[in-house]
Amino acid sequence: MRASDSLWSRVEPLIARSERPSRYIDHEYGVSLDSDAPYRVVLVYPDTYELGQANQGLAILYHILNELEGVAAQRSYVPWQDLAHELRAQSIPLFSLEGCEPLGSFDLVGITLPHELACTNVLEVLDLAHIPLHSEERTLNHPLVIGGGPCAYNPEPVAPFFDAIVIGEGEDVICEVVDVHRRLRDAGTSRAAVLRALADIEGVYVPSLYAPKSDCFETMVPVTSGVPPIVLKRVVQDFDATAIALEPIMPFTEVVHDRFAVEILRGCTRGCRFCQAGMIYRPVRERSADSIVSATTTGLACTGYDEASLTSLSTTDHSQIEEILRRLNRALDDTGISISIPSQRLDAFGVDMAHLVAGGGKKGGLTFAPEAGTQRMRDIINKNVTEEDLLYAVAYAYKAGWRRCKLYFMIGLPEETDEDVIGIAHLATKAYNVAKDAVPDSQRGNVRMGISVAVFVPKSHTPFQWDGQIPPSEVDRRIELLRTSHLHRGIDFSYHDASTSYVEAALSRGSRAMAPVIERAWRNGSVFDAWTEHFSLDRWMEAARSVAFDITTAATRTVGPDEPLPWDHISCGVSKAFLLAERKRASQGVTTPDCSFTTCSACGVCPTLDVGVVLGGDSRG
Amino acid sequence: MWEWCWAAIRVAEGQFRLRINYSKAGRLRYLSHLEVVRAMERSIRRAQLPYAITRGFSPHMKIAFGPALPVGTAGMDEYLDVWTTSYIPVKEVLARLVPAVSIDLPVIAAGYVDQKATSLAAALTIGRYEVQVNTEHSLETVTAALDSLMRCGSVEVQRKGKVKTLDLNTMIAEVPKVTRCAIMDSDVLCIAFATRATDQGSLRPEVFLNAAFTEIDAIEISGLVRVGQFVETREGFVKALKSIN
Numbered sequence: 129m130r131a132s133d134s135l136w137s138r139v140e141p142l143i144a145r146s147e148r149p150s151r152y153i154d155h156e157y158g159v160s161l162d163s164d165a166p167y168r169v170v171l172v173y174p175d176t177y178e179l180g181q182a183n184q185g186l187a188i189l190y191h192i193l194n195e196l197e198g199v200a201a202q203r204s205y206v207p208w209q210d211l212a213h214e215l216r217a218q219s220i221p222l223f224s225l226e227g228c229e230p231l232g233s234f235d236l237v238g239i240t241l242p243h244e245l246a247c248t249n250v251l252e253v254l255d256l257a258h259i260p261l262h263s264e265e266r267t268l269n270h271p272l273v274i275g276g277g278p279c280a281y282n283p284e285p286v287a288p289f290f291d292a293i294v295i296g297e298g299e300d301v302i303c304e305v306v307d308v309h310r311r312l313r314d315a316g317t318s319r320a321a322v323l324r325a326l327a328d329i330e331g332v333y334v335p336s337l338y339a340p341k342s343d344c345f346e347t348m349v350p351v352t353s354g355v356p357p358i359v360l361k362r363v364v365q366d367f368d369a370t371a372i373a374l375e376p377i378m379p380f381t382e383v384v385h386d387r388f389a390v391e392i393l394r395g396c397t398r399g400c401r402f403c404q405a406g407m408i409y410r411p412v413r414e415r416s417a418d419s420i421v422s423a424t425t426t427g428l429a430c431t432g433y434d435e436a437s438l439t440s441l442s443t444t445d446h447s448q449i450e451e452i453l454r455r456l457n458r459a460l461d462d463t464g465i466s467i468s469i470p471s472q473r474l475d476a477f478g479v480d481m482a483h484l485v486a487g488g489g490k491k492g493g494l495t496f497a498p499e500a501g502t503q504r505m506r507d508i509i510n511k512n513v514t515e516e517d518l519l520y521a522v523a524y525a526y527k528a529g530w531r532r533c534k535l536y537f538m539i540g541l542p543e544e545t546d547e548d549v550i551g552i553a554h555l556a557t558k559a560y561n562v563a564k565d566a567v568p569d570s571q572r573g574n575v576r577m578g579i580s581v582a583v584f585v586p587k588s589h590t591p592f593q594w595d596g597q598i599p600p601s602e603v604d605r606r607i608e609l610l611r612t613s614h615l616h617r618g619i620d621f622s623y624h625d626a627s628t629s630y631v632e633a634a635l636s637r638g639s640r641a642m643a644p645v646i647e648r649a650w651r652n653g654s655v656f657d658a659w660t661e662h663f664s665l666d667r668w669m670e671a672a673r674s675v676a677f678d679i680t681t682a683a684t685r686t687v688g689p690d691e692p693l694p695w696d697h698i699s700c701g702v703s704k705a706f707l708l709a710e711r712k713r714a715s716q717g718v719t720t721p722d723c724s725f726t727t728c729s730a731c732g733v734c735p736t737l738d739v740g741v742v743l744g745g746d747s748r749g
Numbered sequence: 750m751w752e753w754c755w756a757a758i759r760v761a762e763g764q765f766r767l768r769i770n771y772s773k774a775g776r777l778r779y780l781s782h783l784e785v786v787r788a789m790e791r792s793i794r795r796a797q798l799p800y801a802i803t804r805g806f807s808p809h810m811k812i813a814f815g816p817a818l819p820v821g822t823a824g825m826d827e828y829l830d831v832w833t834t835s836y837i838p839v840k841e842v843l844a845r846l847v848p849a850v851s852i853d854l855p856v857i858a859a860g861y862v863d864q865k866a867t868s869l870a871a872a873l874t875i876g877r878y879e880v881q882v883n884t885e886h887s888l889e890t891v892t893a894a895l896d897s898l899m900r901c902g903s904v905e906v907q908r909k910g911k912v913k914t915l916d917l918n919t920m921i922a923e924v925p926k927v928t929r930c931a932i933m934d935s936d937v938l939c940i941a942f943a944t945r946a947t948d949q950g951s952l953r954p955e956v957f958l959n960a961a962f963t964e965i966d967a968i969e970i971s972g973l974v975r976v977g978q979f980v981e982t983r984e985g986f987v988k989a990l991k992s993i994n
Contacts, residue, residue: 144821148777157791157851378791380777380784432791432849434809464809466803 136228138220146211150179150381154225158377161226165200167310170224170231170271172239174249175658176365177205181377184439185277186240189302191373199306202226202234203377206249209655212256213546219409222256231257236309238302239290241279245628245657246721247286250275251650254289261647263291263336268319272309280333280696281361281408282588285638285646287335289382292326294333295698296361296408299370301331304438327355331362335640345639346692360699362725365396366414368744372423375430387435387468388427392420392452394697396441397741398473398722399729400499401510401543401714404587405441407707408700410722410733412659417448417583421455437468444469446477447745452482464734474513477521483528483719492526493532493576500541501551507717508543510710517707522559526566532576534560536746539606540584543715549606552581553613560616577642578620581610587636588695589702591710596632596684600626627665628657633683639694644675644680701716703732725749762819765833768862768869773824774851777981779976782817788854789814789829795849796810798842801832812869815869815978815989816876816946819953824975828869828989830862860990874946875922875979875986882938884968888927891938891968895925898961906956913950920945920952920982925961930970945981 141148145516161441171190173180180186180663186203202224206214215222218248221230231237237259241407251261252408259273260266263502275283276294283293287572294301311447312322327334338356341347364370372390380388397414423584425627426435443449456467469485474496485494498518513731516522518535525533529694583603586595600607603626615621635642648671656662672679687693696704706729713720719732723729725748778895782787790810793800801811810830837845846856866872882891886957898904903914923943928954930939942953954973962968979986 143779149820150781150784153776153778153779155851156851157795378788380788382778382784382787428794429797430795432794434790434794616760651827 132233134228135220135223135230138218139223139228142211142214142218142220145206148178148381151205152207152225153380154228156377156379158375159226160194162194162200162201163227163448164197167199167227167236168234169199169201169238170204170234170237170438171201171307172204172231172237172253173242173251174204174246175242175656176208176238177379177382178383180205181379181383182243184328184389184391185241185298186238187373188370189238189298191376192299192305194303196303198310200624202229204231204253206252206656209526212252213258219529221252221258223291228742232259232270233269235313236306237273238274238276239277240277240386241283242277242288243579243658244279244285244632245663246279246633247646248654249291249652250286252655263323264288265680266291266319271323274305278404280410281336281698281700282636282638283333283698284345284640284694285635285642287640288643288727290296291323291337292332292334294362295331296358296700297364298362299364301329301362302641304329305332314612318533322684324352324355331359333359338639338697342726346640346694346696348640348694348697352566356698358697360736361701363739367742368415368419372419372427374423374427376427378431378433386433386436386438388424388431388433389437389439390420391440392438392443392556393401393440393446393744396445397724397729397731398442398445398512399710399720400509401508401591401710402499402538402584406588407702409441409730410701410731411739411741412445414448416744417452417455418566420452421745423461424456424467425459428460434465435468437470438463439470444481447478447743447748450480450484451745460649470495470519474498474517474521476498477517477524482525493534494530495534495536496521497536498555499536499538500548501537501553501555502548504717505541505544505548505551507713507719509541510714512719512720512721515558517554518559519562523566526563526575528613531567531571531574532578533559533563534580537579537581538584539581539610540603542584542592546606546609549609550613552579553610555614556619557614559647560619561635567703574619575618576620579615579620581607581621581623583624583626585629585633585636588693588698589700589707591707591714592691593637593707594687594689594711596686597615597630599680599684600630603629621632625660625663626662628663630683631657631663631665631668631679634679637694638682640680641677645671645677645679647671648674674735699736701733701736703736705729722748727735755798755909763848764783764864765836766827766830766832766862766864766866768990769842769846769856770858771827771850771854772855773818773854775823775828777851777853778823779820781820782814785818785827785854786812786814788851789793792846792850792854793831796842796845798831798837798845799833799835801834802928815873815949818975819955822954822973822975824978826857826975826977828873829976830869836861858990862990868911869989872980873978873989875943875981875984876946876954876975877943877977877979879939879941879974879976880954880970881932881972882927882940882968884938885962886965886968888929888938890965892927893939894965894972895927895940895961898957899924902959902992904952904960915949915952916953917952917957919947921957922986941976 143152163242171186175181190201192640200461204224252503273291275290305371323334339351341349395409461507556579563575564572580738652667654667802808813830815828842859922945925942
């Protein structure tokens with residue numbers, strides 16, 4: 129669609145009156161706008177600018193789309209409620225940042241689905257953009273609305289709101305979608321025919337072409353021939369060859385993850401049984417040490433950032449991580465620039481790692497994720513770390529100069545008993561004492577340690593996908609048990625709100641029957657649900673009641689292994705048989721090793737997708 | 750792309766004090782002071798200037814800024830000092846900096862100043878401002894309101910829960926002048942004045958203007974810009990950076 133006139137002159141006075149105007153003004157260093165491009169895309173992160181700007185997935189797509197001939201991509205985010213109110217009052221549609229153009233004037237609106245609670249924000253975006261909420265209501269005057277990201281693997285709760293959903297890695301498939309849509313649009317093709325054509329692209333799921341089998345929303349089947357009964361995810365051919373955006377957009381305002389980020393590897397096959405990311409991003413593919421070091425130093429020079437982050441699901445597992453850190457520390461010596469690494473693997477954190485990671489300064493703290501308090505529980509969830517691993521890691525870290533550490537745990541995991549919950553308190557206390565012992569006497573007062581306890585949420589495509597979440601009353605009881613089990617007074621204890629986790633659990637395994645609940649919750653005023661101060665359980669419960677939907681059952685029911693699942697028509701390549709076998713091994717307390725370190729565990733990904741593990745170095749471990 | 754030369758950057762006291770004169774313009778008027786600070790720091794890194802780093806637990810760039818501008822106020826004559834570990838000719842500094850800044854935070858000039866000079870925040874006591882007034886009232890009415898406040902001699906503000914009286918005779922360095930100007934095909938009123946920071950504190954331009962217009966309805970100010978900053982000397986108002994080239 130043609131570019132519209134910029135809304136800036138109408139929007140500026142509203143922005144001037146709103147909180148944090150710099151969220152909306154665009155004009156960051158690194159931004160570019162091709163106003164004449166015949167095909168226009170807007171990429172939306174369904175939350176505020178501060179939370180969405182750093183999203184690497186969208187940054188990659190932004191970069192790729194802007195390199196395509198005749199295609200221009202812009203960005204948009206959810207305006208805060210003060211501005212949203214004003215936009216509605218004055219009938220001004222939601223606008224893109226770069227050109228301040230109405231979202232409805234674009235050819236394609238791409239909205240990523242980063243987590244379940246973002247669903248109401250998706251509706252907020254569509255409504256503010258004056259785009260009909262339901263795919264079936266849209267006409268040729270409206271853009272294509274495409275979804276993607278982690279929640280695409282169970283897209284059903286939000287399926288009616290999207291014209292198509294991309295499953296898997298978007299680098300290649302986004303170009304294919306744009307290509308198909310452009311040709312058909314220029315030929316004046318009907319909307320229905322466009323959607324049918326998109327369904328022929330591998331990895332693209334078109335919800336309107338599937339319907340529940342005999343009123344059972346748990347099984348979605350194609351309504352047209354030629355449409356695949358199972359949509360298989362896309363994987364890029366050569367991850368190391370994919371470009372790293374060296375000149376990303378530099379936000380002015382403080383955003384989360386405000387560093388130069390280099391994705392050093394994709395996938396993690398440790399196989400922790402609660403973890404969806406570990407299943408959906410397989411197989412493991414590393415970038416080479418050369419491309420990482422080069423991209424990091426060049427990117428820091430181009431951007432002026434004072435911190436670079438080596439991101440992945442499990443950075444310290446990279447086969448060349450020590451070499452990478454050594455080379456970067458040498459290059460950045462005495463510059464005041466530091467390298468950060470997200471959550472460390474406990475069993476890979478020894479003396480060397482502590483010093484390498486400390487590199488440019490020990491700002492902030494370290495995070496580790498033991499997840500469970502007893503070895504029994506850790507074996508059940510296949511988190512192959514021992515108590516010794518944790519205590520050694522903490523000792524090395526504090527000896528090397530770190531003074532703050534955060535430990536992540538979960539309660540409500542399948543097969544959990546009270547002993548396991550108490551075990552969290554005991555383990556944390558042991559770690560705290562080890563930390564204090566590791567520092568000189570004069571510094572013992574500076575030692576800080578915190579634990580953060582989340583509630584287990586069963587996720588699709590994991591061995592625990594059949595398990596229900598424990599009811600909120602039980603969450604409260606176990607948290608209280610933890611708190612009163614001799615948890616050292618000096619440890620900072622924080623935990624997730626049970627009610628958000630509860631709704632998250634219902635959404636995570638929900639079928640298309642949940643879509644009306646989401647819509648009603650949004651109409652009730654639910655927005656920014658991931659922000660604890662804005663989440664209201666009452667609105668969700670009312671929404672569920674109004675359509676006679678039972679959230680409690682959805683969140684807490686343990687499903688039988690032979691029952692159909694609402695995401696059976698979406699595949700990440702891992703077989704159900706493997707997941708079931710893993711669930712059995714869990715209840716026997718048997719662990720499964722990581723195939724990128726040792727032998728194949730036969731999950732099914734490599735033969736199904738014709739891919740394999742790709743390491744930068746010779747081997748891992 | 751320049752040669753990436755880390756060797757030039759050393760943790761050191763910083764032997765050279767480089768003063769940079771820049772603007773905060775266009776949409777970027779909506780940045781807060783902290784956001785401007787971060788943006789300029791990054792520009793300096795992108796320009797690969799050999800900035801010095803402070804010693805201590807959390808080493809960072811050794812840089813200092815002049816008086817802050819609030820969100821919504823633009824500035825045509827802003828200053829920062831960055832300490833460098835080696836001397837780079839000003840022409841070269843500008844050649845590197847100009848492409849490294851955002852379009853609406855352009856660099857105007859640069860020059861080296863005495864290491865021991867007073868800090869920018871303390872030295873730049875004089876700020877000249879211009880603002881547009883959106884109103885149906887006449888030029889005479891607006892002028893009269895401002896004159897009336899000046900005759901009154903003081904403005905009261907709330908600071909940390911206490912009421913403070915700011916003396917306009919010292920804190921207004923140049924009395925307000927109202928003129929008619931054409932902005933984008935329409936006729937608006939513009940006000941120009943200057944403030945002076947003293948030991949008693951500083952007078953925020955919006956506070957001064959709002960105090961003048963309390964009695965008048967239907968009057969709105971917009972486009973507040975700090976058009977110049979000066980050091981006050983016996984000879985009058987002097988720029989913080991002598992003109993270069």
